[in-house]
Amino acid sequence: MNDKPVWIVQLGEQLDSSAYDAVLDGKNEIISKNLVGNVIIMGASPSHIDRLLKLLEVKKLKKLKEITFAVPDKKFAVEFVKDQFKIVKAAGGIVVKEDKILMIFRLKKWDLPKGKLRKKEDTEKGAKREVEEECNIKVEVKEKICKTWHTYVRKGRRILKKTTWYLMENVNDTMMRPQIEEYIEEVRWMDKKDVKKATKNSYRSIEEVLDNFYREKTIL
Numbered sequence: 001m002n003d004k005p006v007w008i009v010q011l012g013e014q015l016d017s018s019a020y021d022a023v024l025d026g027k028n029e030i031i032s033k034n035l036v037g038n039v040i041i042m043g044a045s046p047s048h049i050d051r052l053l054k055l056l057e058v059k060k061l062k063k064l065k066e067i068t069f070a071v072p073d074k075k076f077a078v079e080f081v082k083d084q085f086k087i088v089k090a091a092g093g094i095v096v097k098e099d100k101i102l103m104i105f106r107l108k109k110w111d112l113p114k115g116k117l118r119k120k121e122d123t124e125k126g127a128k129r130e131v132e133e134e135c136n137i138k139v140e141v142k143e144k145i146c147k148t149w150h151t152y153v154r155k156g157r158r159i160l161k162k163t164t165w166y167l168m169e170n171v172n173d174t175m176m177r178p179q180i181e182e183y184i185e186e187v188r189w190m191d192k193k194d195v196k197k198a199t200k201n202s203y204r205s206i207e208e209v210l211d212n213f214y215r216e217k218t219i220l
Contacts, residue, residue, distance in 0.1 A: 001151045002056045003204050005066035008081070010074040011043060020068070030055065035064040044069035046080040053084060057153070066204075085151065085160035089117045091127035093168040094213050095139055097189055101213075102135060102170070103198055104178065105186040110198035112206055114163055115182070127166045134179045135187045138171040146212040148205040165209050 009015070017023050021037025024030075026044045030051045041048055049069060055061060071077040092114020095102040104111050115130035117123065128141050145165040152159050178184035190198060192214070199207050 001053070002060070003150075004056070004061065004064055005204050005208075006052070007066070007068040008049075008074055008077050009068060009070050011070045011072050013070075015040070015070060021065075026070075032059060032061060035061055035067065037063070038065050038067075040068040040070060042070050044071050044077075046077060049077065049081060050084070053158075082160065085158045088159055088161045089123070090114055090161055090163040091117055091123050091130060091166070092163060093127050093131045093139065093141070093166045094145060094209065095131060095135070095137070095168045095170055097170040097173065100189040100191050101195060102137075103188055103190050103195065104134060104184050105188070106182070106184045108201075110202045110206075112165075112209060114165075116161075123164045124166060127164065128168070131168060134182055134184055135173075136175050136177045136179070137173040139168040140171050142167040142169060145216070146209060148208055150203070150205045163205075165212075167213070 017040070019038070020040045022034060022039045024034060024039060024041045026041050026048060030041070030048055032055055035055075052067065069077065092112055094112060102113065104113050113131040113134040114127075115134065117126040121129075124141055128139060131137070131139055143166070145167055148163050148165065150161055150163075152161070176187055178187045188194075195210060199210065
């Protein structure tokens with residue numbers, strides 16, 4: 001949410017409070033000045049989540065790094081969050097070529113190729129289509145990497161985008177070029193060192209996808 005990672009976990013799970021900069025009591029209301037660093041709210045309720053949503057709409061909360069809600073009923077809390085948004089489905093991929101992966105530069109940020117699915121479109125096919133359209137390459141889809149959720153506001157309406165990510169292998173990049181109509185300025189192959197630099201000007205959800213990828217793969 002606003003590029004701040006938000007986690008919902010079941011209260012009672014093994015949680016190491018020392019891993020957080022601030023441990024707040026769910027009996028109290030969220031106050032923006034207390035949201036500093038990595039924060040967890042123990043015994044949080046849907047009203048705490050709603051309060052955070054409203055705060056993020058009017059404030060940047062620059063000191064907040066990420067927040068965890070430890071709730072009595074995780075399933076109920078997750079459904080509550082979904083009910084606050086219009087859900088949009090998207091898909092994309094990490095395309096590999098030897099020891100490099102494909103990054104795109106869009107809207108002044110480094111990103112991974114992805115896009116919204118068409119109505120009733122298969123997720124895997126949609127991911128392949130979007131990557132090939134945005135980068136003008138041919139790919140072969142391998143296994144699923146992970147799913148991410150991120151939020152934004154469009155025309156006054158809260159949007160929650162669910163993106164499914166796949167590992168893809170480059171088949172043909174001889175005609176590779178950015179899809180200008182999708183505001184992509186550059187398409188570039190990067191090794192792990194370059195990717196690390198690029199993520200300093202990227203999104204937290206993209207960092208999450210890359211972290212999942214590098215944990216599972218042995219690309220150096």
